[in-house]
Amino acid sequence: MSILIDNFDLFANGLLGTIRLCLLAAVGSLLLGGLIAAFRVSPLPPLRALGTGYVTVFRNMPLTVVMFLSAFGLPPLGVNEASFLNVPGLNFLIPQLGNNAFFRFALIAIVLYTSAFVCEALRAGINAVPTGQAEAARSLGLTFTQNLRNVVLPQAWKFAVVPIGSVIIAMIKNSAIAGSFGVAGDLMYTSDVLVSQEGLPLLPVFLGLSGGYLLLTIPLGLFLDAVERRRAATIR
Amino acid sequence: MRFKRMTAIAAVAVVAFGTASCAKKDEPAAPTSKFAAGTTMDRIAKAGKFNVGTKWDQPLFGLKGLAKAPEGFDVEIVKIIAAELGIKDDKVHYEETVSKVREDFISSGRVDMIVATYTINDARKEKISFAGPYYEAGQDILVAKDDTTITGPEIFKTDATKKVCSVTGSTPAKKIAEYATAPGQVVLFDVYTKCLDALKNKQVAAVTTDNVILMGYVSKEPDKFKVLGKPFTKEPYGIGVKKDDKVFRDWINDIIEKAFADGRYKAAWDKTVGAIAPMPKEIKVNRY
Amino acid sequence: MPEPLIELNAVNKWFGSLHVLRDVNLTVDRGEVVVVIGPSGSGKSTLCRAINRLETINSGTIIFDGKPLPEEGKQLARLRSEVGMVFQSFNLFSHLTILENVTLGPIKVRRESKAVAKERAMKLLDRVGIGNQADKHPGQLSGGQQQRAAIARALAMQPKAMLFDEPTSALDPEMVGEVLDVMTSLAVEGMTMIVVTHEMGFARHAAKRVVFMADGELVEQAPPAEFFDNPRSERARDFLSKVLQH
Numbered sequence: 001m002s003i004l005i006d007n008f009d010l011f012a013n014g015l016l017g018t019i020r021l022c023l024l025a026a027v028g029s030l031l032l033g034g035l036i037a038a039f040r041v042s043p044l045p046p047l048r049a050l051g052t053g054y055v056t057v058f059r060n061m062p063l064t065v066v067m068f069l070s071a072f073g074l075p076p077l078g079v080n081e082a083s084f085l086n087v088p089g090l091n092f093l094i095p096q097l098g099n100n101a102f103f104r105f106a107l108i109a110i111v112l113y114t115s116a117f118v119c120e121a122l123r124a125g126i127n128a129v130p131t132g133q134a135e136a137a138r139s140l141g142l143t144f145t146q147n148l149r150n151v152v153l154p155q156a157w158k159f160a161v162v163p164i165g166s167v168i169i170a171m172i173k174n175s176a177i178a179g180s181f182g183v184a185g186d187l188m189y190t191s192d193v194l195v196s197q198e199g200l201p202l203l204p205v206f207l208g209l210s211g212g213y214l215l216l217t218i219p220l221g222l223f224l225d226a227v228e229r230r231r232a233a234t235i236r
Numbered sequence: 237m238r239f240k241r242m243t244a245i246a247a248v249a250v251v252a253f254g255t256a257s258c259a260k261k262d263e264p265a266a267p268t269s270k271f272a273a274g275t276t277m278d279r280i281a282k283a284g285k286f287n288v289g290t291k292w293d294q295p296l297f298g299l300k301g302l303a304k305a306p307e308g309f310d311v312e313i314v315k316i317i318a319a320e321l322g323i324k325d326d327k328v329h330y331e332e333t334v335s336k337v338r339e340d341f342i343s344s345g346r347v348d349m350i351v352a353t354y355t356i357n358d359a360r361k362e363k364i365s366f367a368g369p370y371y372e373a374g375q376d377i378l379v380a381k382d383d384t385t386i387t388g389p390e391i392f393k394t395d396a397t398k399k400v401c402s403v404t405g406s407t408p409a410k411k412i413a414e415y416a417t418a419p420g421q422v423v424l425f426d427v428y429t430k431c432l433d434a435l436k437n438k439q440v441a442a443v444t445t446d447n448v449i450l451m452g453y454v455s456k457e458p459d460k461f462k463v464l465g466k467p468f469t470k471e472p473y474g475i476g477v478k479k480d481d482k483v484f485r486d487w488i489n490d491i492i493e494k495a496f497a498d499g500r501y502k503a504a505w506d507k508t509v510g511a512i513a514p515m516p517k518e519i520k521v522n523r524y
Numbered sequence: 525m526p527e528p529l530i531e532l533n534a535v536n537k538w539f540g541s542l543h544v545l546r547d548v549n550l551t552v553d554r555g556e557v558v559v560v561i562g563p564s565g566s567g568k569s570t571l572c573r574a575i576n577r578l579e580t581i582n583s584g585t586i587i588f589d590g591k592p593l594p595e596e597g598k599q600l601a602r603l604r605s606e607v608g609m610v611f612q613s614f615n616l617f618s619h620l621t622i623l624e625n626v627t628l629g630p631i632k633v634r635r636e637s638k639a640v641a642k643e644r645a646m647k648l649l650d651r652v653g654i655g656n657q658a659d660k661h662p663g664q665l666s667g668g669q670q671q672r673a674a675i676a677r678a679l680a681m682q683p684k685a686m687l688f689d690e691p692t693s694a695l696d697p698e699m700v701g702e703v704l705d706v707m708t709s710l711a712v713e714g715m716t717m718i719v720v721t722h723e724m725g726f727a728r729h730a731a732k733r734v735v736f737m738a739d740g741e742l743v744e745q746a747p748p749a750e751f752f753d754n755p756r757s758e759r760a761r762d763f764l765s766k767v768l769q770h
Contacts, residue, residue: 043596072430075437099420101439136615136674139576140629140681141605143598150632154619179404180426182434189404189424196335196405199359 003200004208014190015212020094021107021186022172022216028111029171030164033118038148040123051119058116063109063174067181070109071102082108102182110175117167125160126152158231165224169217176213187212270322276477276484277321280348286323288314289333289341289350289476293427295452296509297353306330309448310351312504313370313475316495317349317488335406339363342476349488350476353446355407356522365481366474367488368521370501374467375408376447378454380435381462386442389415389468399423401431401440408445411469428453436460446471451512472522489521526553528587529685529716530575535584537570544570545581546740552685552718557711559727559748560720562737563763568720571737572689575718576607589684605633608678612690614670616662616677622649623658626677633681641680648676652706668699672706685716692723724767728752736760 004011039051058066074082082104091098097107129152137151179188191209194200269281280286290310291298300306305328318328333341333352341347342364353373356366377400379386385398389412392400396418402409404424416422423440425431431443432453443450450463477484495501496519505515530552537545544567552558560568573579575586577593577600586593588607594600616625626645630636649655652672654665662670671691678686688707692700704726711717711730721727727734727748734751736743738759744751752768755761 072433072437072439075439080439095419099418100423101420102423103420130615132611132613132615133617135578136609136611136617136677137628138601139578139604139607139609140677141601141603141633142629143601146632150628151617155617158619181430182401182423182425184404184420184422184424192336192405192426194405197407197410199339199363201363202336202340 003204004211007194007200007208010190010194011187011208011212013185014187014209015215017096017183017185017189018172018175018187018212019216020096021103021110021178021183022168022175024094024097024107025110025114025171025175026168028107029114029118029168032111032115033122033164034153036115036119037122037126038145040119041126041148041152043144055116055119058113059120061113063113063177066113067106067109067177070112071105071181074105074108096183096185100182100184103178106178106181106183109181110171110178113174114167114171117170118164121163121167122153122156122160124163125156125158128159129155161231162224162228165220165227169220172216172220173213275487276348276481277487280323281321284323284327286318286321286328287331287347288318288328289331289338289347289352290314291334291352292330292332293429294353294449295455296448296512297452298351299452300330300332307508309371309504309508310353312508313351313492316500316504317475317491320491335403338476342478345478348477349484352476353449354474354476355446355471356474357407360476364476364479365485366476366522367485368474368492369472370475370492370519370521371448371473371516372519373446373448373471373473375411375444375469375471376450376467377464378435378443378450378461379441379464380438381460383441383462386464388464388466389444392416392421396421398442399440400442400444401425401434402444403428403431406445407471408469412444432461448509448513451509455512486523489523492519492521526556528552529554529556529589530718531585531587532571532575533585533587535571535574535581535586537567537574537579537581544740545574548584548740548742550735550742550745552716554716555714557715557717557719557730557732558735559731559733560718560735560737561722561724561727561763562743566737567740568737569689572687572718572720575687576604576609578609601633605629605681606684608675608681608683608686610671610674610678610686610688610691612693614662614667614674614694616670616674618662621659621661622654622665622673625662625673626680629677629681645676645680648679649673652676653702666699667695668702671695671699671703675703675706675710679710685718686710688717688719688721690720690722692721722767724752736763738763 036051036054039047042048081101085104085107086098096103133155134147134152137147142150175186176188179186179192183189187209191205194205195202269278271278271281290306292300292306294308297308298306298310299308314328315325318325331341331347333347333350338350338352338354339360342350356369377386377389385391392398392412392415399421400412401423402412404426409422409424413422423434428443428445428449431440434440435443447463447467454461454463475488502515528551532548532550535545535548548571560571562568570579574581588603594603617628620628623642623645626648627638627641630641630644631638646655646658649658652675654669654672657665657669665673691707692703695703700723704723707719707726708730731748733745734748735745736751743757743759752764755764
């Protein structure tokens with residue numbers, strides 16, 4: 001226990017690192033997942049095929065492989081530093097975004113991987129919206145995008161928010177892999193350093209590590225439970 | 237009818253087995269030990285089985301292919317010690333001991349000793365004891381074969397655009413951080429092979445760790461990489477044993493000195509690292 | 525001189541091997557109220573939904589306001605905005621208030637200002653008798669109120685024609701009247717309407733023409749008095765004997 005207290009600042013820093021990575025990854029995954037879900041329900045067959053192909057590839061590939069392909073496969077393809085993610089302003093809040101190419105590659109990998117699951121959760125939500133809703137919107141003259149944005153997605157969101165939350169919880173835990181791919185400063189990395197560089201015993205450090213992840217995932221889980229209860233109350 | 241025949245076969249088998257065991261009577265039933273009772277050597281010799289931790293992913297020192305025992309200089313050292321214990325090579329049980337678990341594997345008794353490019357330092361000495369060093373490595377730098385810009389670790393102080401790669405939580409990672417000036421200049425992965433991938437992609441300019449490890453990678457791809465050959469740290473490699481097992485530690489130290497003197501050490505070196513680097517001229521074990 | 529607003533020529537549709545529309549020819553003039561009746565599964569709902577392309581057809585042509593129905597895309601969206609549609613199950617947007625349901629189309633499709641859209645929406649809601657329900661969600665309204673809201677939603681687009689797909693079939697009997705009243709007043713005002721229904725009373729007094737469908741075929745069409753008193757086909761006689769007995 002004293003190990004955790006003595007190294008509290010290190011753990012706190014690690015937690016902050018994980019939060020930063022996960023915050024960006026969650027936002028990215030929701031955006032990309034939403035886009036892919038739109039592809040999958042689109043009236044245009046090529047877009048549908050693209051969406052289906054995307055989900056098939058990234059949902060069935062181990063995250064480690066996606067990480068590897070992102071960190072070492074993208075540069076030979078010309079994405080040398082993935083510096084398009086080095087967004088001014090954002091890199092001030094999240095310094096790794098600016099100074100660590102592998103942070104950016106790991107972010108890309110997590111987003112690519114997670115958005116496939118977000119897409120499917122969202123699509124399940126879209127399918128749960130009665131078809132009459134979309135038909136009514138179409139017969140008013142709403143275009144596909146207007147229909148999705150104003151009628152279908154706001155309702156699909158209610159069905160999808162809890163499954164998507166579970167996807168995000170899984171994503172937070174998955175982010176531990178990033179420590180093995182050049183992302184310095186997250187929880188997993190901090191624990192690694194404490195054990196093998198500082199020589200602290202494995203068990204207490206990993207207890208602290210697990211505690212850090214629980215600190216992120218349990219409140220999220222409670223929040224989702226609350227959302228679900230509120231939804232159950234309003235839908236009747 | 238069938239039952240009768242089977243009993244007959246069984247009877248013959250019993251007779252044959254009985255004769256065979258009679259013939260072996262003059263051999264010892266269990267391994268005996270020439271060591272003082274209660275010592276670790278005695279325990280291992282009597283058990284007839286030797287549990288050893290090595291690296292499985294480090295060329296030249298401890299590298300394991302599919303379904304084979306690991307190979308390398310560390311493994312040869314293990315064999316020398318095993319022979320002194322009266323343990324045959326096939327009775328040595330190898331465990332993979334990655335850097336993170338080494339102390340725990342010794343403390344818990346999961347392995348009897350660890351020979352795994354294991355740098356002796358004070359923090360580790362608080363939890364385990366070391367025999368040796370049996371070799372003194374040093375941190376060096378590996379670069380692309382055609383790179384002439386990197387001459388030593390000081391370059392990372394003067395040129396912050398040059399990135400250097402190592403492994404999370406390793407001693408070399410801590411050391412090279414002293415030379416780095418820009419955030420993100422030191423790139424850390426969980427294994428060195430990723431560092432090499434990053435170097436091939438020119439995502440980093442150099443990889444740093446102990447020289448012998450780097451040489452292992454050079455030996456695999458000599459036309460891609462080179463090692464600077466200017467170690468800037470001293471990394472004495474020790475043999476990890478249980479803390480305060482002074483008898484075992486001293487006994488291993490004796491063997492190291494003996495093997496160095498009588499040529500067994502040289503044979504082990506030539507068989508493994510010899511093609512890449514010259515053998516140390518001397519070794520000084522540290523008896524404490 | 526009546527001019528046609530909706531024209532169907534030799535329209536065929538299959539659901540797999542099921543031939544649901546067989547060579548249907550139908551012309552509806554501006555201001556005309558056509559009531560489509562027939563047994564279940566006769567294809568009358570499909571016919572209604574084909575006119576704004578919620579169902580695609582396999583052959584034949586459908587012409588609306590002088591132009592053939594466009595393919596999926598912006599053109600089709602524009603066409604649909606000119607044809608109001610009322611569904612059996614109301615299909616009000618359940619996450620929006622009644623007022624928002626009525627203003628969504630004008631704001632998003634017609635790009636009207638919120639104030640203009642809201643003003644017309646309130647007038648329409650008052651007209652269908654549920655102006656006081658504007659801020660409620662659909663789930664809080666009775667079936668009859670919901671269907672009247674749905675009619676207001678369609679009217680808010682100021683459509684050239686209105687399609688009603690069994691608008692009273694999902695309603696409790698005591699609410700059928702309030703919806704039919706709204707539809708009757710629309711008919712009186714001269715709205716072009718195609719109404720698929722089982723309400724023979726409405727067909728008799730509000731329709732200018734009754735169209736009888738069976739097995740995907742348009743069997744006969746006539747003014748209501750003529751159709752109900754002297755049906756020409758055997759199938760129509762059979763159908764009427766069943767529905768008018770009670």
